Amino acid sequence: MMSGFETIVMYLGMSLLVVLAMLGASALLGPFRPRPQKATTFECGVPLLEPGHKRYSVRYYLVAVLFLVFDLETVLLYPLAVKYKALAQLGWGVFFEVFIFVFVLLVGLVYAIKKGAIDWR
């Protein structure tokens, strides 16, 4: 049963062995002296500048959500465009359906803009 995956399995096994060997060797040979300073955040050797729990702007999420509108458009329109020649045989229904779909997304976009989702101030 040679299916070509033996090399991959061997590669994974070897890497697992190497990792275990390296970690085991350092655990066996290295000294273990924990100190409170060692448990703090490591920032290139300098003392910590500011805490990690920071507030950041909600605009970040708004942009991500707005991107979803265009994302959906592309994801669903590209396959349709590829198959459009076959679908066009069935009449104009598909053609108008595309516009209905885009219109629904457009309403969402207009709504977001009017409500100030990309109002950067």
Add this chain to the structure above:
Amino acid sequence: MNDLNFSFDFFHLWQVIGGQLILIVAGLILILADIAMLKLDEDVRSRRLGWLTVIIFALTAAHMMSREWGLHNIVFMGIFSADKFSIFVSIVMVLSGLLAALMSIGYLQNNDVMKGEYYILMIYAVAGAIGLVQSVDLLMMFITLEVMSLAIYALAAFLKNNRFSQEGALKYFLLGSFGSAFFLFGVAVIYGVTGTINLTKIAQSIAGGLYTNPAILLAFAMLSVGLFFKMAMVPFHMWTPDVYEGSPSVITGFMATAVKAAAFGVFVKLLFVTFTPMLSQSGQPDFQNTINLAALGAYWKPVLWWLALLTMFFGNLIAVSQQNVKRMLAYSSIAHAGYMAVGIIAANGDGRMGVLFYLFSYTLMNLGAFGVIYLIDGKERNAQTLEDYRGLGYKYPALGFLMGLFLVAMAGLPPTAGFIAKFYVFAAAIKEGYFLLAALGVMTSVIGAYYYLRVIYMMYMKDEVRDVVRGPVAMPTVIALVITAIGVIYLGILPEQLANIANAAQQSLSMIF
């Protein structure tokens, strides 16, 4: 391309899913209307959107009752059906949306949350719920279930500055998604075993010999668990009290009626069409073999028997110890789910008719009760405990009378709709020989009477300890309360009309193909 079968016909589409189309298009228009009115005062904008929503729900109900009620060609492209059963449940949900929208106009003013999104989300929740009940295709069921649920999650979190509302909404979202995942996994297993997601084809496929396959039972269990979450049946009820307590009062009433109606409607449809010999009653030669599905009854009936019993007992017993009236009604809503499940177990025409009648009357009395709660509350969480209700019956006679009426109806005392609904459900169970379950059910309903009547006792026989001042009463809320009160009494005295319609609706379940 051939298997897609594009027999698209706009007139057919309009007849079958016209209600959904009206709601979806109206939702889009309301979004634009909300933007167009941005310059106006928030108060005016909110009130206008509220009235528009009421008109839209009324139009939807009118369309459904007039056009879809007597169709022959009821299935559209194997996805949606417009049988009388779906239409009946849809009308219950639209009615719930209509009453909730009427009450919301005053509620939003009392709580200073005047956002147009509220009504738009409500419209989409009802659109999703109608789609859920109308679909005869498991995948479409899942999509519409999510459309409904997402809108409801957002509505539950609508009181932005209220900690309880936020907590409830997050719990609802997490546990609801968990339930939906169960449903989706059940769909996947069904598809893997039978190779189809259409309800009638699944029934044929299972009846053709698969009914001995344990994978079918697994899939059925998973689909049921997903819906039991939404129905708030007992092992899956954990989210209910927190969500019902935290959500805006009107939304709680809407959730307890519309979502429950949708979940029960789709569960009855799924159970009876796919897993019982219902389709063989249609007389079609194609479905003669579904008579074999009676073998599955040995599996689901005992399970549902215990679930119904546990739901009735837990809901009623825990409600006794609640001090918050909204939380008490949340547990009572769990108990009502148990009573409705008794009607499903009976698995006969009377039982299904009883469930439909129960959903309709429960919508009226529950929304009415939450309407009164919000009026006494004024601003959310102002006066919700039993202590606050002391002596209110003499201070506000009209509100006290209405609250008493709705609670008596929920306790199931004549001459109200609640009594007739419980009677139909238990009578159906006794007819099928479930004497013990019916007896225990009536016993739990006596426990229920204790805590419902305790509120009335507090209102009329105790002196007030704290000066509770009700919020301003808006005119639309008065209209909604009068409609619900008249409905509750009317259905209690003359139930035959609605019972006949419900009976016709449940008979149509065998004609979905």
